[in-house]
Amino acid sequence: MDMSRQQPRVELPELDAGLTLVDVDSDLGATPVQSLLLDCVFAGSGDAYWVDAAGTAQTTRLRELVPDRRYLDRVHVARGFTAYQQMSLLDRLAGEHVTNPSVVVATGIDRLYRDGDISTTHAKELLVRSIAALARVGRVHDVPVVMTRSRDDEFTKPVGNAAKTQLHCQNTQFGPRFTDAAGDVDALVYHLGDGWVQTTLAYWQEVLAHRAQMHDTPVVSEETAPQIS
Structure with a gap:
């Protein structure tokens, strides 16, 4: 799709403090959420905390996306494999000494609570408790908290309501394109090179490189980037 007639720009939503629910089309994967996380790291001085229950917290992809790999030192990833592990992680995040975070991300917040080893009533209680823990983190530290869900249905209504x-x-x-529930946010992100749109990894790499420059963040080349074992 030739975009040469469009005014190219690089925009990602500016996240407010508190809970933000992000639903992403399946063909885009988790990369838009990863890009939001890194953008918050560029813009702030604190760390990013990512609790994943959806199997999308891939540190390899973050390493490929970030313009300067030194910023990965400020990204902390934890994965829950059962409903109780996830709840424990979120309780620790809300109760432990988290210092000056820039952003908190919880992906697939509902997925593990849908497993058949817990009752429906208890699963709903755990989901509400998870949301409350995340809301507390956002409130105490005055930072954005990004949530995603595996499905939009009756079970995840509390996520949208909160x-x-x-x-x-x-x-x-x-x-x-990012839009809000009312369609009022219209943040289109375009490829800035030859006017062609792409949704590959290279596309998001370029978006984040430009966002880093907007935040006066150092951008280093692959040749000079420190290596991570």
């Missing part, structure tokens, strides 16, 4: 902001990232003929 969110201060709801965003949807969808793929369009003009590139990925």
Whole structure:
């Protein structure tokens, strides 16, 4: 799709403090959420804390996306494999000494609570407790807390009800677009090179490189980047 007639720009939503629910079209994967996480790291001085229950917290992908790998020292990833592990992680995040975070991300917040080893009633209680723990983190530290869910249905209504902001990232003929629940946010992110839209890893790499420059963040080349074992 030739975008040469469009005014190219690089935009990602500016996240407010508190709970933000982000629903992403399946063909875009987790990369839009990873990009939001890194953008918050560029913009702030604190760390990012990512609790994953959806199997999407891939540190390899973060390493490929970030313009300067030194910023990965400020990204902390934890994964829950059972409902109780996830709840324990979120309780620790809300109760332990988290110093000056820039952003907190919880992906697939509902997925483990859908497993058949716990009753429906208890699963709903755990989901509400998880949301409350995340809300506390956002409130105490005055930072954005980004949540995603595996499905939009009756079970995850509490997630939408608790969110201060709801965003949807969808793929369009003009590139990925973030909109809010009312359709008022219209943040299109375009490829800035030859006017062609792409949704590959290279696309998001370029978006983040430009965002880093907007935040006066150092951008280093692959040749000079420190290596991570």
